[in-house]
Amino acid sequence: MPCTIVETDMIDLRRVRYFVTAAEQLHFGRAAERMNVVQPAISQQIKRFEEELGSKLFVRTGNEVRLTEVGQQMLPECRRLLEQADEAMRVAKAARSGIRGRISFAFVDNAVCSLLPPLIRSYRERYPNVELRLQTLSREEQVTGLNDRRIDIGLLPGPVIREGLESDPFVGAPLVAALSRGHPLASQPSIPLEAFHDEPFVLFPAGIKSRLLEVIIAACANAGFTPRVAQEAMHIHTVLALVDAGVGITLVPPWVVREGVHDVSFVKLDTSTPTYDLKFAWRTDSSNVALDGLRAIARTTCSSESPQMSESLSVIEESQIINLPYRSQELKSPNGCPV
Incomplete structure (x- = not known):
């Protein structure tokens, strides 16, 4: 023995x-x-x-x-x-x-469409011994998760102004219009936002704390109208599916553009709109050095020159994309919330 x-x-x-x-x-x-x-x-x-x-x-x-x-x-x-x-x-x-460990990484729904696949793929190739634990959480859920140490890093809409948290700009851009391909304005090269004054909108529920909803409401207010809500939906893919069905139009960040996912046209807006941006946020006292590698890869993977981003934004002029380093344009929505 x-x-x-x-x-x-x-x-x-x-x-x-x-x-x-x-x-x-x-x-x-x-x-x-x-x-x-x-x-x-x-x-x-x-x-x-x-x-x-x-x-x-x-x-x-x-x-x-x-x-x-x-x-x-x-x-x-x-x-x-x-x-x-x-x-x-x-x-x-x-x-x-930072070449071995674990990262609990949360992100908002709209980041899944085009931003995350190349980022996660590149990170796994570079750091195969770091386990990524991925989950979709709202902005408020991410902030709470960071405060409670349930997640290590979040990808959420800015600004992130909370004691004990740090943030880095990731990507930002003006919104674009999403219309069903049968919509009379779908073939236009660009559209003034005022043209949607009487259009039905598909938006997120008013009761949830959605940064994207705040930016949409503020953009419409700056254009002189309040969007008429025909249907509400919780997730960006559901919103686009309802746009595809002709229920209404909506405004989205350009990185949700994915050819073939929905029968939807994405059209630039002539009107200047608030920039919708995503930031990385993490605890100031975090000791997880693996986060440095994730943020570094994000800067190269999601630059406007990267093939992944250029392909995803093929219907939008690349000059509209604001990349690192970046300062968000702070505006106020009608209810006083920063957007």
């Missing part, structure tokens, strides 16, 4: 290494040379190890050294112990450098 070391916290790993080396060499002089120490040091440390164990590990007869029964049983266990210790050091080093 193998001799298992139980009280590993009381064992000096240096002595374990000396023992394993001497057991493999069966010669204290060669073991000392291999460990780059003098022979008396090896002999002394192994003697102390034997005293701790209460058993002899070696039998020394003249120039011959051989393992005792206890030594033979101890050798594989000590090898495993050293392997575990070495692995623990490798894990700690990898975690310290």
